[in-house]
Amino acid sequence: xxxxxxxxxxxxxxxxxxxxxxxxxxxxxxxxxxxxxxxxxxxxxxxxxxxxxxxxxxxxxxxxxxxxxxxxxxxxxxxxxxxxxxxxxxxxxxxxxxxxxxxxxxxxxxxxxxxxxxxxxxxxxxxxxxxxxxxxxxxxxxxxxxxxxxxxxxxxxxxxxxxxxxxxxxxxxxxxxxxxxxxxxxxxxxxxxxxxxxxxxxx
Amino acid sequence: xxxxxxxxxxxxxxxxxxxxxxxxxxxxxxxxxxxxxxxxxxxxxxxxxxxxxxxxxxxxxxxxxxxxxxxxxxxxxxxxxxxxxxxxxxxxxxxxxxxxxxxxxxxxxxxxxxxxxxxxxxxxxxxxxxxxxxxxxxxxxxxxxxxxxxxxxxxxxxxxxxxxxxxxxxxxxxxxxxxxxxxxxxxxxxxxxxxxxxxxxxx
Amino acid sequence: xxxxxxxxxxxxxxxxxxxxxxxxxxxxxxxxxxxxxxxxxxxxxxxxxxxxxxxxxxxxxxxxxxxxxxxxxxxxxxxxxxxxxxxxxxxxxxxxxxxxxxxxxxxxxxxxxxxxxxxxxxxxxxxxxxxxxxxxxxxxxxxxxxxxxxxxxxxxxxxxxxxxxxxxxxxxxxxxxxxxxxxxxxxxxxxxxxxxxxxxxxx
Amino acid sequence: xxxxxxxxxxxxxxxxxxxxxxxxxxxxxxxxxxxxxxxxxxxxxxxxxxxxxxxxxxxxxxxxxxxxxxxxxxxxxxxxxxxxxxxxxxxxxxxxxxxxxxxxxxxxxxxxxxxxxxxxxxxxxxxxxxxxxxxxxxxxxxxxxxxxxxxxxxxxxxxxxxxxxxxxxxxxxxxxxxxxxxxxxxxxxxxxxxxxxxxxxxx
DNA sequence: CATGAATGAGGCTTCATTCAT
DNA sequence: GATGAATGAAGCCTCATTCAT
Numbered sequence: 001x002x003x004x005x006x007x008x009x010x011x012x013x014x015x016x017x018x019x020x021x022x023x024x025x026x027x028x029x030x031x032x033x034x035x036x037x038x039x040x041x042x043x044x045x046x047x048x049x050x051x052x053x054x055x056x057x058x059x060x061x062x063x064x065x066x067x068x069x070x071x072x073x074x075x076x077x078x079x080x081x082x083x084x085x086x087x088x089x090x091x092x093x094x095x096x097x098x099x100x101x102x103x104x105x106x107x108x109x110x111x112x113x114x115x116x117x118x119x120x121x122x123x124x125x126x127x128x129x130x131x132x133x134x135x136x137x138x139x140x141x142x143x144x145x146x147x148x149x150x151x152x153x154x155x156x157x158x159x160x161x162x163x164x165x166x167x168x169x170x171x172x173x174x175x176x177x178x179x180x181x182x183x184x185x186x187x188x189x190x191x192x193x194x195x196x197x198x199x200x201x202x203x
Numbered sequence: 204x205x206x207x208x209x210x211x212x213x214x215x216x217x218x219x220x221x222x223x224x225x226x227x228x229x230x231x232x233x234x235x236x237x238x239x240x241x242x243x244x245x246x247x248x249x250x251x252x253x254x255x256x257x258x259x260x261x262x263x264x265x266x267x268x269x270x271x272x273x274x275x276x277x278x279x280x281x282x283x284x285x286x287x288x289x290x291x292x293x294x295x296x297x298x299x300x301x302x303x304x305x306x307x308x309x310x311x312x313x314x315x316x317x318x319x320x321x322x323x324x325x326x327x328x329x330x331x332x333x334x335x336x337x338x339x340x341x342x343x344x345x346x347x348x349x350x351x352x353x354x355x356x357x358x359x360x361x362x363x364x365x366x367x368x369x370x371x372x373x374x375x376x377x378x379x380x381x382x383x384x385x386x387x388x389x390x391x392x393x394x395x396x397x398x399x400x401x402x403x404x405x406x
Numbered sequence: 407x408x409x410x411x412x413x414x415x416x417x418x419x420x421x422x423x424x425x426x427x428x429x430x431x432x433x434x435x436x437x438x439x440x441x442x443x444x445x446x447x448x449x450x451x452x453x454x455x456x457x458x459x460x461x462x463x464x465x466x467x468x469x470x471x472x473x474x475x476x477x478x479x480x481x482x483x484x485x486x487x488x489x490x491x492x493x494x495x496x497x498x499x500x501x502x503x504x505x506x507x508x509x510x511x512x513x514x515x516x517x518x519x520x521x522x523x524x525x526x527x528x529x530x531x532x533x534x535x536x537x538x539x540x541x542x543x544x545x546x547x548x549x550x551x552x553x554x555x556x557x558x559x560x561x562x563x564x565x566x567x568x569x570x571x572x573x574x575x576x577x578x579x580x581x582x583x584x585x586x587x588x589x590x591x592x593x594x595x596x597x598x599x600x601x602x603x604x605x606x607x608x609x
Numbered sequence: 610x611x612x613x614x615x616x617x618x619x620x621x622x623x624x625x626x627x628x629x630x631x632x633x634x635x636x637x638x639x640x641x642x643x644x645x646x647x648x649x650x651x652x653x654x655x656x657x658x659x660x661x662x663x664x665x666x667x668x669x670x671x672x673x674x675x676x677x678x679x680x681x682x683x684x685x686x687x688x689x690x691x692x693x694x695x696x697x698x699x700x701x702x703x704x705x706x707x708x709x710x711x712x713x714x715x716x717x718x719x720x721x722x723x724x725x726x727x728x729x730x731x732x733x734x735x736x737x738x739x740x741x742x743x744x745x746x747x748x749x750x751x752x753x754x755x756x757x758x759x760x761x762x763x764x765x766x767x768x769x770x771x772x773x774x775x776x777x778x779x780x781x782x783x784x785x786x787x788x789x790x791x792x793x794x795x796x797x798x799x800x801x802x803x804x805x806x807x808x809x810x811x812x
Numbered sequence: 813c814a815t816g817a818a819t820g821a822g823g824c825t826t827c828a829t830t831c832a833t
Numbered sequence: 834g835a836t837g838a839a840t841g842a843a844g845c846c847t848c849a850t851t852c853a854t
Contacts (some may be wrong), residue, residue, distance in 0.1 A: 009813080017813095033325045035238045039849060049815045051851075060849065111324040118321040120382050121314040122236055127382065134383040162395035165380065165387055170369065173376025177368065179323050179330065180337040184368055192365035192403065199402040200395065212837070220838090242824060252840045257825065415834080423834095439731045441644045445828060455836045457830075466828065517730040524727040526788050527720040528642055533788065540789040568801035571786065571793055576775065579782025583774065585729050585736065586743040590774055598771035598809065605808040606801065618816070626817090648845060658819045663846065815854085823847075830840080 008055075018056050020046045022070055025063045030108040034064060034115040065129055068116060072133040079140040089150040090201040094194055101186050101193065104175045113175055138164050151202050163200045170196065209258060221259050223249045225273060228266045233314045237267060237322050268332055271319060275336040282343040292353040293404040297397055304389050304396065307378045316378055341367050354405050366403045373399070414461075424462050426452045428476055431469045436514040440470060440521040471535055474522060478539040485546040495556040496607040500600055507592050507599065510581045519581055544570050557608050569606045576602070615664060627665050629655045631679060634672045639720045643673060643728050674738055677725060681742040688749040698759040699810040703803055710795050710802065713784045722784055747773050760811050772809045779805070 008014035024046035028037035039060060043050040057063050085092050103109065120127040141164050146153045152160070170193075177184060211217035227249035231240035242263060246253035260266050288295050306312065323330035344367050349356045355363070373396075380387060414420035430452035434443035445466060449456040463469050491498050509515065526533035547570050552559045558566070576599075583590060617623035633655035637646035648669060652659035666672050694701050712718065729736035750773050755762045761769070779802075786793060 013813085033321070036325060038847085043816095050849090051816065052814050054850070055813080107324075114317065114321045114324055117379055117382055118236060118317045121317055122234070122239070131383050131385075138384075158391065159394060162391045165384065165392055166373065166377075166395040166399060169376030169380045170373045171376065172379045173372030173374065174369075176320055176375045176379065177372045179320055180334050181341075181368065182334075188361065188365045189368055189372075191362065192369040195402050196369060196399050199398050216838085238823095241822080243822090253824085254826075254841065255839050258838075263824065419834085439727070442731060444826085449837095456828085457837065458835050460829070461834080513730075520723065520727045520730055523785055523788055524642060524723045527723055528640070528645070537789050537791075544790075564797065565800060568797045571790065571798055572779065572783075572801040572805060575782030575786045576779045577782065578785045579778030579780065580775075582726055582781045582785065583778045585726055586740050587747075587774065588740075594767065594771045595774055597768065598775040601808050602775060602805050605804050622817085644844095647843075649843090659845085660820065660847075661818050664817075669845070815852105817851105817853090819849105819851080821848100824845095826844080827842100828840105830838105831836105832838090833836085 014056065017048065017052075018066065020048060021053055021056060021063060022066050026067050026070075026112065029064070029067070029115055030112045033111060034119060061123065061125070064116065064119060065125060067112075068126065068129045068133065072129075072136070075133065075137055076140070079137065079144070082144055083140075083147075087149065089144060089147065090198060092149075093197055093201060097190060097193055097197060098186075100171070101174060101189050104171060105178050105184075105186060105189075107178050107182070110175045110178050113172075114179070134168070138168065141167070145201075155203065167197075167200050211258075217259065220251065220255075221269070223251060224256055224259060224266060225269050229270055229315060232267070232270070232318050233311045236314075237318045264326070264328065267319065267322060267329060270315075271329065271332045271336065275332075275339070278336065278340055279343075282340065282347070285347055286343070286350075290352060292347055292350065293401060295352075296400055296404060300393060300396055300400060301389075303374070304377060304392050307374060308381050308387070308389060308392075310381050310385070313378045313381045316375075317382070337371070341371065344370070348404075358406065370400075370403050420462065423454065423458075424472070426454060427459055427462060427469060428472050432473050432476075432518065435470070435473070435521055436518045439517060440525060467529065467531070470522065470525060471531060473518075474532065474535045474539065478535075478542070481539065481543055482546075485543065485550070488550055489546075489553075493555060495550055495553065496604060498555075499603055499607060503596060503599055503603060504592075506577070507580060507595050510577060511584050511590070511592060511595075513584050513588070516581045516584050519578075520585070540574070544574065547573070551607075561609065573603075573606050617664075623665065626657070626661075627675070629657060630662055630665060630672060631675050635676055635721060638673070638676070638724050639717045642720075643724045670732070670734070673725065673728060673735060676721075677735065677738045677742065681738075681745070684742065684746055685749075688746065688753070691753055692749075692756075696758065698753055698756065699807060701758075702806055702810060706799060706802055706806060707795075709780070710783060710798050713780060714787050714793075714795060714798075716787055716791070719784045719787050722781075723788070743777070747777065750776070754810075764812065776806075776809050 021042070025037070025042045028042050028045055031037070032041070039050050039053065042063070043053055046053070053063075057066065082092055082096065116126065116130060120130050138161075142157075142160055144150065145155075145160050145164070152163075174189065224245070228240070228245050231245050231248055234240070235244070242253050242256065245263075245266070246256055249256065256266075260269065285295055285299065319329065319333060323333050341364075345360075345363055347353065348358075348363050348367070355366075377392065427448070431443070431448045434448050434451055437443070438447070445456050445459065448469070449459055452459070459469075463472070488498055488502065522532065522536060526536050544567075548563075548566055550556065551561075551566050551570070558569075561569075580595065630651070634646070634651050637651050637654055640646070641650070648659050648662065651669075651672070652662055655662065662672075666675065691701055691705065725735065725739060729739050747770075751766075751769055753759065754764075754769050754773070761772075783798065
């Protein structure tokens with residue numbers, strides 16, 4: 001598939017450059033969307049010539065793939081935070097919802113997530129990466145649900161899977177909501193979200 | 204704004220042609236995305252020359268706007284179906300969820316909805332149309348929730364708004380879910396969705 | 407060249423239709439220019455379907471050719487007016503200049519004349535028609551200059567040709583002037599034009 | 610207005626490229642006219658890809674504007690030549706007319722000037738640039754007429770303005786004349802032009 | 813390693829012209 | 834005679850990608 005392994009003499013510098021590009025592209029995609037953000041803008045934001053970016057990424061598409069990879073890692077740390085936190089799972093989630101809703105209501109974040117999903121609908125590689133990320137997130141969530149601190153640790157797996165699917169749907173949906181309904185505020189959401197979380201996290 | 208009202212002598216033919224284009228464009232946007240689908244492909248799919256499309260639509264953008272309008276009308280009839288249906292609202296929604304989840308899990312439908320949301324994130328006109336459609340949908344939902352057949356008709360408005368926001372988030376989220384998690388099936392979802400609906404539709 | 411003689415059953419009607427189109431196109435070209443005026447607009451202005459115009463003219467180009475032909479005839483009558491007028495030629499021309507300058511300062515008229523000259527620079531047929539019209543105008547002018555009422559009727563022909571060339575240049579130039587210098591008014595022009603006319607029309 | 614200043618690292622190269630495009634476009638506009646000359650042809654003539662032209666010009670319109678600017682500068686140097694030349698103004702102009710008429714009779718030059726005027730009749734920006742150029746030319750001419758070497762330096766300004774308008778009309782008109790009357794030669798024109806110049810440049 | 817000049821395919825849109833009715 | 838729906842070539846412009854330096 002890739003004929004050009006593109007070895008770099010200084011792997012550390014290379015990694016730094018890749019990060020520069022990923023961050024810059026991330027910003028640009030957020031602001032303008034994947035299609036509307038041009039390589040020219042990305043290169044300017046990254047402080048690097050357009051041509052040089054191709055020494056680190058095979059294509060614009062490869063950049064969005066790298067962003068997904070990075071976001072997956074961010075997601076891991078969020079879940080790890082939950083895993084390490086003491087106390088009842090329901091309480092953790094309800095507390096986390098406060099921050100989480102705020103974060104997911106961020107309009108620019110929505111835009112980027114939408115771009116990626118949208119791209120996934122027709123780009124197999126992107127779809128595979130996102131699906132993989134989602135699978136791992138669900139696995140981590142299930143692990144949480146089966147931990148000692150969970151009131152539903154004894155429910156059958158299939159039941160847990162169902163609850164996770166619905167819970168994740170809700171989170172994704174909240175992210176999208178902002179596009180359609182920008183005046184919606186965090187507190188309103190929490191008013192209805194908390195009872196739903198309770199439904200999903202208690203037997 | 205538009206100097207060319209472009210009256211058509213045979214309004215029926217004109218409407219048929221518009222529908223041809225809207226359907227063709229829907230397909231193309233689903234398959235390739237709004238940006239990637241070219242007018243050439245749309246025109247071929249519609250069985251009509253590219254130039255001729257411009258006798259019915261001012262621009263490619265006008266086509267996606269028409270699609271949104273069409274979908275809005277479809278949404279109205281779904282709600283009207285609910286409004287005319289007898290019986291307890293919770294029961295209606297739980298029954299409706301059966302069909303609804305199936306419909307929303309349809310991968311092609313998801314792709315098109317994603318395209319539109321995605322476009323909305325940076326196209327104000329599209330955003331406005333979708334927001335308007337969403338506002339009306341929420342109003343209809345509130346009307347349902349305040350009808351005699353609803354167990355929560357006496358809750359404060361703000362509470363109803365919150366529940367609606369979360370409920371709609373979940374529906375949108377389910378639509379997106381399919382992209383990330385294609386092996387998810389309807390019955391699994393209903394397993395967890397029904398209790399959540401109950402939570403949202405009872406005091 | 408023309409395979410389709412296009413005989414019309416009712417030649418009078420046909421001529422009326424041609425005139426309709428010529429007048430409409432004349433207006434449109436004046437307002438928008440030859441290229442910018444579309445057949446759609448011309449047909450609307452003419453009160454006739456676009457397709458039907460092609461029963462009377464082979465192409466858009468044929469229309470501008472017909473306009474030139476019409477204008478040539480207008481030009482004839484102006485000269486005929488001069489020929490029939492009594493009195494000294496210089497006086498006639500000085501008097502005529504008053505009206506003429508006004509007419510030639512008309513901005514829309516300039517636009518149409520410019521369009522035609524511009525088209526002539528690359529369309530042989532148009533060039534030929536305009537040249538023919540110009541040749542006849544110069545011949546008529548020479549006839550005037552050689553008439554009894556002219557003070558310069560005994561100058562050698564070559565001298566007359568030269569004066570005509572310069573005089574016609576000035577008229578064309580005044581027409582164009584309006585585009586570059588719109589605030590220029592008739593009286594200012596006459597102030598300098600009359601002495602020049604005198605120079606050209608006296609020995 | 611323009612978000613992309615498009616700085617070029619090597620300003621000399623950039624200027625050379627701009628000149629390449631300007632020259633190529635001049636040729637194409639002459640031959641085919643502004644509208645009929647396509648970017649494809651211009652790019653081929655310039656020996657440069659069509660896309661690359663847009664690194665130096667924002668649009669096709671910007672190219673014609675640059676041509677106007679270039680011609681304005683040429684015009685300045687002609688006037689500066691006159692200003693620096695010693696001797697009586699009338700003599701200078703009569704001598705200048707010899708070269709000037711030749712230059713203005715050049716068919717290709719005419720074609721381009723016609724294109725620009727023609728475009729000015731419906732493109733405000735082009736009209737403004739040409740008008741500005743013309744205004745400056747008239748100012749320079751007035752300066753000449755008011756210099757010591759002029760026999761008419763004491764005439765009232767309004768009288769000078771009038772003479773300038775008529776003189777410039779004549780020059781523009783001569784340029785156009787060639788299109789209608791190609792067999793006209795320089796000597797014939799001078800025969801009548803010199804007395805007119807004398808009329809305009811003496812009290 | 814790094815640049816940005818250069819390419820060229822492809823995008824949306826317009827419009828003179830044709831033709832079935 | 835008359836219509837206007839339909840065509841399709843051509844137009845201007847954008848942008849991911851390459852390559853000489």
